Amino acid sequence: MLEIKDLHVTREGKEILKGVNLKTGPGEVHAIMGPNGSGKSTLAYTLLAHPKYEVTKGDILLDGESILELSADERAKKGLFLGFQYPTEVSGVGFSHFLRTAYNSLSKALQGDDREVFITVREFQKYLKDNLNKVGLKEEFLSRYLNEGFSGGEKKRAEVLQMAVLKPKISILDEPDSGLDIDAVQAVAQAISKVAGKDSTIIVITHYARILKFLDKLDYVHVFARGQVLKTGDASLADKLESEGYDWVLEQKA
Numbered sequence: 001m002l003e004i005k006d007l008h009v010t011r012e013g014k015e016i017l018k019g020v021n022l023k024t025g026p027g028e029v030h031a032i033m034g035p036n037g038s039g040k041s042t043l044a045y046t047l048l049a050h051p052k053y054e055v056t057k058g059d060i061l062l063d064g065e066s067i068l069e070l071s072a073d074e075r076a077k078k079g080l081f082l083g084f085q086y087p088t089e090v091s092g093v094g095f096s097h098f099l100r101t102a103y104n105s106l107s108k109a110l111q112g113d114d115r116e117v118f119i120t121v122r123e124f125q126k127y128l129k130d131n132l133n134k135v136g137l138k139e140e141f142l143s144r145y146l147n148e149g150f151s152g153g154e155k156k157r158a159e160v161l162q163m164a165v166l167k168p169k170i171s172i173l174d175e176p177d178s179g180l181d182i183d184a185v186q187a188v189a190q191a192i193s194k195v196a197g198k199d200s201t202i203i204v205i206t207h208y209a210r211i212l213k214f215l216d217k218l219d220y221v222h223v224f225a226r227g228q229v230l231k232t233g234d235a236s237l238a239d240k241l242e243s244e245g246y247d248w249v250l251e252q253k254a
């Protein structure tokens with residue numbers, strides 16, 4: 001489904017990704033774990049076509065087709081979703097309005113025609129409420145501005161809510177656990193598990209194994225360091241990294 005091949009990326013002339021290889025399939029949950037500054041966020045931004053990151057070599061394929069030439073918007077319309085490490089507050093943009101606009105724009109792209117609205121505001125509100133329950137956010141959030149005044153945990157749940165509503169093929173969540181207390185980490189992990197589906201792929205980028213323990217399922221763990229995927233294993237690799245750190249992997253690959 002998503003395949004990253006020998007991906008090299010520079011930012012402001014500095015090479016950060018140095019030959020990333022990664023393959024994911026439908027229904028799979030992947031974790032990318034690695035030290036700070038190793039390039040995890042760079043990979044996430046590159047997947048979503050952030051203009052500051054330049055691909056100098058390699059390819060990104062979605063369902064066998066290169067998406068390198070596509071804009072962020074076009075990639076989103078192909079079913080890619082990025083949950084940010086630091087979601088931004090957008091004053092003046094209602095959360096519910098934002099979700100409905102995004103939903104309708106994606107629906108149009110996926111159905112390939114130009115109808116303005118696919119479901120009524122009322123139908124959409126019902127759809128949102130069902131999804132709010134899944135991620136454990138209260139209804140009052142829908143009438144607030146996007147992320148404005150949300151706590152850390154609420155922002156992360158709001159990202160998972162977007163994922164639930166938009167039903168992307170591939171979701172990349174960049175440190176959905178950063179800055180959260182342990183209860184919030186568990187809640188976010190449960191919300192991720194609830195919206196994971198048999199046709200969608202989830203990639204959780206994290207520094208710590210604790211969020212992974214709360215996921216219902218975890219198929220692959222990738223160790224990311226020095227701008228590359230250095231090692232891939234099953235869920236037990238996350239535990240080993242937590243108890244032993246990353247150095248042993250770096251030494252193996254030195």
Ligand code: ADP
Pocket residue numbers: 011012016034035036037038039040041042043
């Ligand atoms: P991670 O998410 O794994 O912590 P990042 O992808 O954020 O790592 O960063 C990878 C490398 O790119 C680091 O060495 C970092 O210092 C560098 N980097 C990140 N952002 C910038 C920036 N705005 N300008 C220059 N270098 C950056």
Ligand code: MG
Pocket residue numbers: 036037041
């Ligand atoms: Mg970091």
Ligand code: MG
Pocket residue numbers: 040041042085174175
């Ligand atoms: Mg990061």
